[in-house]
Structure formats: C-alpha cells, structure tokens
Amino acid sequence: MKMLSLKVWKGIIILTVVFMFFTTYGLFDKGVDNKVNNNYSEENWKSDTTPIVFDWYIDFSWFQTKWGINPVSKYVTDKTGVSLNLITPSGDETEKLNSMIETGKLPDFITLSAQSDGYKKIIQNGLALPLDKLSEQYDAYFMKVADKQKLEWYREGDGHIYCYPNFSSPVTDFNNFKEEKPSNQAFLVRKDIYEALGKPDMRTPEGFLNALERAKKEFHMSDGQELIPLGFHEFNESGNLSLDSILPNFLAVPREENGLVYDKDTDNEYIRWLKTLRMANEKGLLSREIFVDKRAQIEEKITEGRYFAMLYQSSDMSAQQLELYSRDKNKAYIAIDGPSNSKLDPPKLAGDSISGWTVTLISKSCKNPMRAMRFLSYLISEEGNKDLYLGIKGSTWDVIYGKEQFKPEVVDLLNKDRIAFDNKYGAASTYWMLEDGDLVQKWTPDNEEAIKMISDWARGKTYNYSLFDNVYTYDDSEEGVAFSRISTKWGSTLKKLLIAKNEEEFNSILNEFIIYRKEQGWDNLQKYAQQKYEENKKKLNVLR
Template structure:
C-alpha cells in the first residue's frame, strides 16, 4: 500500500506547497537554495522580471503584489515580479495564444501543457536553458535531474536542448483531509437524506436530485443544481470524466484521446472509443441534464463562475476538491460550519483507482524563459531558488516565526495562522500561501529534516485543520482520516509525469491532426451532452464520433501509444 502525504488545497485549482525558515539565519542557511539569488539578492535595487500564468487572474488586481510570500521572495532572491501580463485575463489560454502570435512574451511563462503545449512548441519562443541551468541551476540539477532529462527527451527539437522546466517535481497529491480526484458531496445534505447508497452513478443522480428537493435555492434565492461544468474553457472537457475515470483506474494527463489503464499500464483511447469511460461520463451528464440536475449554463461557463457558484451554495457535488474554490471556508465564514463537502467513492474499481496523483518528474504546468527576456540569468537564478529546499519551504509554508514555528524540532503552523485561514476565506491573498500554485517547481514529500514538506500535513496540524463536517464524516465511518477509505484500495496513486511529458513534433502532420481533434472536441462535446432524450443523445454521439474519428484520431492515438511505450521502456514504468 502506498503511504503518502499531500498539501491541503487552499481555494484554487489547485493547491499549496513547501517552504523555508527565516531569511535571517536558522534553517535557511542549511540548504543550497539560501543563496540562490546570488548577487542580485544583495544589491540595493531588485531585478524586475515579468511573469505570466502562476496565479488565478481573479486575485491579481495590480502589477506588483505585496503579500507576505512575494515580499519575502523578493528579499531572498533580489527579484521583483511584475504580474502585468495576468491582469484582466478571463481566459489564460486565449491570452497565451495572443502573446505567442505577437511574440510579445514576459520574461517567465507558465503554461498548461495539456492544452497549450502544441502552440507553445510551434511558436518557438522558449529560450534554450542547458547553459543557464549548468551555470545558475545547482538546485534544479540536484532536485529535478531526471525530470530535465525526460523533458529534453520528449519536448525538444533536433538540437535536443532543454526548453521547459516542469512544476511540482517530486510531489504526491494525496491529502489525509481532502481529495482532488474523486466525487465531493455536500455532507450536511447527505446526512439529512439518511446516508443513501452511492454504489452507482444512477445512485449519485438520485441523491443529487433529492438534495435539490431539500435545498432548491441558495440564500440569495437563486436556483440550485446538483453540479456544473466549465465547458467554455478549452480544458473544461477534462472535467467531464475526471472523477468517473479516476475511480475506474484510468489516468488522463496527456493527449485528449489518451488514458493509461492502471490495470495494464497501457494507453487506451479516451474519446475515439464509443465504449470508453469518457462516454460513460458524457451519458451521466446527459442524464443529469435531462433531469434538471446539471446547470444548463455549463456550456457557456468558465471556471471562475463554477467556483463562485460552489461558494454561494448553488451546487451539491464536484469532481474535485480544488474546483470548490474554498466553499467550505466560505460556509464557515458565513456562520454555517455544519455545511461542507467530503470525498466519496462512487462506482469504483476495487483494485485500481487514481485518486492520488504523483508527479515525481513534474506536472503539466511547465515553465520557460522567453527568448525576448532582457535578463535570462536573473530569471534562471530566481527559478533555481524555486527548485531549492528553502524555496519550496517558503512557497508551501510561509515564513518561520510568522506562519509557523519550530516546536521541539517539529514545524507547527501557528494557531493564529490557522484561525485566520479558517475565519477568512481570503486570508491566503494576504499571506500568499497557496496563492501562486503554478509557480511551485519543487514539491518534495519530505523536508530534508524528515517531516512532511508541507507543514499542514504534520499530524498535530492536520487535526486542527479538520472542519466540523470532516470530523462528523470520520466519526460516522469510523475513519482515522477523511480519506482513509481510498487507501483500502490496493493501488490508489499513479505517477502521471511520464504520460504528461508526451507531445507531437511542431509542424508535423500528427500535430495538425491533434489540433483539429482538440478544436472539434472543445467546440462540440456540449452539443452531445445537451440532448433532451436518450435517442437524440445517441444520434448526437454517433455524429460526433463519425466526424471526430475522420480527422485522424487513430493515427494520433497510435502515435501517443507508441511514444509512451517507448518512453517507459527507456526509463521504466510509473510507480
């Protein structure tokens, strides 16, 4: 059985991560990252670097941030980050496309390789990094050496240069308190229904329908729904099968038409196979639509709207904890600690489930220095700090003495910090802890001193972080942690870093086919889901598959299948 620890997500897609002690001494001097800023950190005037893609644009309202993490990061590295490229961005993929087309890029760019790798590769805007890493990246080489080799092997050109630095290297996302890869349901309403069975997806629809009868509107009088989708985002289609495929043991972290079947370790078609889990999931949402359980605005919604609806109590279920956007904290702040979400296993595989994501060699949020950067050396020194143990500790946990203290050799989040997090859903904007999730490059499971790298996962702190709802859930099911039930499945963690490293060759016929397939999927999947009866759904599905497969789906799938098998032969299968 895999035993893992994970960061506690804080209000976004995401998450949180590891960090360092005070800059005035103590632990900070123990690891190589302490001087990663080099001479720049000692100079009177900081180096200004522009950056894009590291935080949710809804919380970036001015070019220069002044939260505690960013202030400390500047002090330690001598780098002042300019977030201007992220201002007023409603669709990050669209903004990236505009910047790529105009070759007008900031110094440092983070992008989602799942949706944007092809266009980034084709634009040829990333600077070769080998020499910079060799000169200024000792912590990158120490903590992400294998990840760099895989990146060069799978995402380079004829020069075999290093262009991209993956994020969250070394991480295993599995928290004792929440889950990002399974169904999360409103516990208070489930309890009122007297804990009905949730063995099948039809059971789930029945439960959501009954929850709607218990709470038809939110506190503002707006109609509630069982759940919603952000199908207006290019990546929104990935949410259709997220929990359903995960619980059946299928991992998706590469081409939109590729799963890896955990039972065999081999790629299988995701979209082009009419009998796949993806289509089982699409049918689930079609049933939800027919029964009035799916928010009818899902076809035109973006992610920010989804999280707002969770926080205002308008949805009862989510396929991941991070998409709740801090709903639990909002309920508590609104004076309703009895309301909240907990993770359930619905229609799950008894041997393999993908509820813990390992990214030992990095995730999809890849970083590059643009060719137009005016100070690539400063950019690399800054990035190296992010890959250091000290940098990881700072980004995940904050500042020693302010956000946590060492108690008998154990890092303990202060009671003041915990109370502030629980009483103010926007506290993270002030501290910066969890605010810059996509900036995180290195997120080890253990600190060099042996305790969990994310101090939220220290057992004493875990207990303090539990909400009333989580405590009730644990007591009802007699569990020691909220997610203990997942750990009873023999395999519940899967490393997606190899799958996520795959890409097509820029300008190739396969790349062109994949882009056509992706565009068709994003533009047309909602038309299938939003059919008013079963017969029309089947017709729409058949039409979709006929047109989708005609665009070269088999060739694209076989390309990724062969690349994955070849890669795992060279470096070994994922754990």
C-alpha cells in the same frame, strides 16, 4: 628574431583596444565573466542582489494575487533583489497567449499548464531560452537543485530543456501513490442535504439520478437561492476536466490494455455514464448555468453552497470549503463514493505526475537571463521553497516542539480564510509557480477538518499516471494538427451528448464524432500515442 613591421604592430594595438572595449562593455558573450564563478555548489543568486523587476506571465485568469503586497513576497525581494510584476490574462487565456506568441515578445517568465499546448508552442517558435544552456553559462547551481528525472522528462528533441514543472513528483511507484499526498479528484455532496436524504448510494446510475431528483425536489431553494443539483469544472473548447478526466478515473477506466494505449472515449462504462448524465439533463437536473459558468462564477456558487453534488478537484474549492465550514460545518461539502463502473470497482484517481501541474519558462525576450536563471534556481531549491512556503522565521513560523512549522495564529487564519491569509502573509503556496509539492510536505500543517474530511477519503485510491502524460501532441506536426481538431470537435460534441433529446440522438452524435476523428487520422494518432507511451516507459525506466 625577425622584428615586426610598424604596420603589424599597429594592427595588434587596434585589435587589443577593440577586444578590451567589447570585454569591458559586455558585448561579447554575457557569460564570459560569470563562467569563472559558475560553481556547481555555489548559490549564484547571492552574488548580485541589486534591485531588478521581472515581468512574470501566469496563464490563469483566476489568479489575482500581486507581488509585494504581503510580508513573504517582500521578504524574498529583500533577500534576492528580485521584484515581480505578475501578469494574468483578463479574458481568454488562449487568445492572450497566441497574441503574445504572434508578436514574438513575451514577459521574462511564463507559467502555463503542463497539460496544454501553450508551452510547446513557445518552444517551437523559438521564444524560450534553454535552461541547460543558461545553467552552463550562468548558474551551474541549477543542475544541483533540479531533479534529474524532471529534467530528462522535459528534454526536447534538440537535446535542450526549456521549462521546469511545479507539483511534479518523480516516479517511484506506478501503482499505489504516496499516502501522504492523496488525489484531489473527488465526488462531493453538501453534507446537510446528503444526510437529510438518508445518505443514498450514488455509485449506480439509478441511485445517482434518484439522489439528484430528490435533492432538487426536497431542497429546491437553499438559503433563498435555487439549488443546482450537479456541478462540474468549466467547459472549454476541448471538453471538461470533470467529465474527461475525473469521471473515467472514478470508473477505473484503464489507460492501457494488453500493452496498448486504451481509447477511453469509446469505453462502455464511460459511455454508460455519459448517457446517465444525458438522462439527468432530460429530467431537468443539469442547470444551463453549468455549461457557461467560468471558474469565478463556479467558486461564487460553491461559497454559497448552491450545488448539491460536484465532480470536482477539491484543491480548487478549498478556500470556498473553508468559508462554508466556518459559517456552518453541516453545509460544507464531504467526499463520498461517486459514479462507479458496473462491477463497483473502487476508483483509480490521479495524483501528482512527473509532468506536474504547470511549467515555467524563461523567454527569449528576458531583460536579464543571468539574474532570471539564478532566481529560478533559488525558487526550486529547498531554501527558495522554504522561504515562499513557510515565510519569515519569528513572524510566520518558528521551531515548535522541535519542528519548523507555522505559528498557531498563522495556521488558524490559513484554515479559516485562505484569501485573507494570502493578503496578510503570502505563505503556504500563495506563490505556487515553482513549488515542489514533495519538498514542502515536511512544513505542511495538518489539514483543517473541513479539508481533511475530503482528502482522507482519497487515500488508497490514488495512482500515478505519468506513463500516459503527453502521449498526444498539440504541435504543428500532422499528428498535432489532427489531435487539435479532434479535441475541438470533442469539446462541442460533449455538450451535444449531454443535451441530446433521447438515446438515439446521443448515439448519432457519438457516431458522428467517431467518424470525424477517423477521417482526421485517428488510427495514426493511436500509433503515435503508442510510440510516445513506449518512449515514456524508457524515460522512466519502466518495464511493462
């Protein structure tokens, strides 16, 4: 064998030393050492529970609960080593998020609405780490605990998955939804006033307006404050949840017709009810406050029982409902049959969809992607859901009558004072960012009567609209830009429609909007939506 020259030997020695240096100090691929132990069945978060703090941005200004202030969050930190610095915007959510995207530096975790374009902007700007790659590199266990349908739903065009949803339900039935999880969309009235008025039928425009008029006249002042005849969710730059989503579902406006995505904004039944609301304003039944109030102000007014009727998501007012009920159950809100189409068809309300309520991403700026990925896997697993929902055995829950459930005193506080419960215990969806709504059903206590009398009304009226999720886009494509402009135009148009002086002005404003959206490429947008609808059917293996 030919001997190696001294020069070659020196080169080999130098390369060996360099390799050992880079390996020792982790300057090669961070995942090299971890791939050896990256077992599909292994709960990798258990392999490192040294203390670490992650910054977690939650894009909802109303969420104010901190981490580490209650036993459940402390328990999770003791168990995993992970502490969270929860960050929420102090002002406008869109401005805060856009500002972070512009800097290119985001907190370790980001949770945003699954219905907005925020999370898509983060992905498009290359600011999120692909969860499938992180799983491959650091934590194969993620692929064991993650739902496959949810992963495929959020797989991007580049083949990667950048986010994971909460309160997302895999689709099995597109008609009647699960009875144990009825919709949270409701038409609510204050029980005492509604009964004093003789329980009027509010399904027709005439009955609706008459009931609002009588409520304002006969109960002008309530507990020393002026009664607000009708309440909605807050108005934003693209419209209003109550009017853009809940109202069409109460009217059973179809999502598709003859296989084509349907345009609800020009539906005759929908326009009929927008004109009814315009008439309500003309009669002085729409308070100016409903156009400007944010969620905090709305919640305060609900707690005071200021609204007679509300088109609202019941889950967004449950804490206020419990407080009202504890003070005087007759002044709490009940759900009744609200606005209906001219045939008086029952509503088709939205339940949980495959998209979920929010999505969570791990940012490219994350200080420790390995720990972040493993913590995310823990959170979406049954163990993580149980820890955050039930809390600590013997403290918040125990096995009672053969079932894992909250202790009586814990349920009692949960049903009486949600805010006090969050502070004292921190269980039962206090930290909802990656909660699996289906998974926690087995631990969910029976609703207190204050909540039950609302949720029971929605049973049998709940449908799954997953096929129509994300058929429009907010991205930087031609379609996305057009839809963003049209949405902003609709946000200002909706208010103008409601305060129009007469029906002629209403028609003029609506026609102006229809012309505007056509100029912005509405026909192409409808073709795009149809294409996405067909893609959704393939993703969810639905033949229609």
